[in-house]
Amino acid sequence: MRNIYDYTLDELAREFAPSYRAKQIYGWLYHRYIDDFDAMSNVSKELRAALKETFTTQCVKILKVEHSVDGSKKYLFGTQDGHSYEAVLLQMREEQSGEGGEKQSEARYTICLSSQIGCRVGCAFCCTGKGGFVRNLSAGEIVAQVVHIKRDNGFAPQKGLNIVFMGMGEPLDNFDNVVRAIGILASKDGLSIAPRRQTISTSGIAPRIEQLGRLNLGVQLALSLHAVNDALRSRLVPMNRSYNIREVLDVLRRFPIDSRKRLLFEYIMIKDVNDDLQSAKELLRLLNGFKAKVNLILFNPHEGSGFARPSAESVRKFQEFLLSRGLLCTLRKSLGLDISAACGQLREKNV
Ligand code: SF4
Structure with missing residues (x-):
């Protein structure tokens, strides 16, 4: 079937x-x-x-839903061939002033999608990579995550959602299926999630970034940079051994972005590894000339990782330095930590 x-x-x-x-x-x-x-x-x-x-319509089923105290939910999906993969509904609360000046809080939702079962890249800080690679998800198995999550939460069809391909897998290692899924998700007769609301996060497969750029789909791109020199990046993100920092930044300079948007650079801060001021200075130099936004992510501890979270003080200094030099830099709130749904914590499960 x-x-x-x-x-x-x-x-x-x-x-x-x-x-x-x-x-x-x-x-x-x-x-x-x-x-x-x-x-x-x-x-x-x-x-x-x-x-x-x-x-x-039954290729993917919800096996389990876990609820975080912060309102996020982690979904475990089962495939017909007996594998499982995870997606996360992230809930962010935004404070707004009502007509009478009273504070109102509104929830905004982002779905963090998986593109593969497991992952070949094997980043040093990531749970998914440790489980090895099992197989690519089909476009339909990617799209079904959104359908199930919208249905489970009773979301109206027109409800605005953002999509990030930041769950299990390297999306550009499953290029054709991910591109197909982006198109199905964007269909005006279907889920109608515009490409500009969809972000592909990549470890930096340079030729695939180039190929995606040529398609000019209008999607957002995020590079998992995480280090400012090749020696450290090759240790944290082994993809760097194939395409080093200079090669990846070169293709990113040619990537088409919406004039209202910026290229995203993800930077996982790890205690005593990449959280020092010298790294912030080097990051500023590397991103010179880019219309960039840096997303600082605090390392999410998990068993056997051998890494630790940085201190609040070093994060503050790092962020303040970049902001003071005019580089847009946000600190991403870790959502779903209590249910192991935060960045780098997803993996295949036996249920
Ligand atoms: S961080 Fe992403 S690319 Fe790296 S191992 Fe984990 S899932 Fe793969």
């Missing part, structure tokens, strides 16, 4: 002409989150029978 979430609207329209039928199916799948073909009441009986014969 074929996974229906693998298919673009055009592909379904080619299978089930005339094209309005594909739009009806997309409406049921992505606006009403219906996964039972028999419940698609405005679809003809013949078409429902044809759908049941060739397609399934």
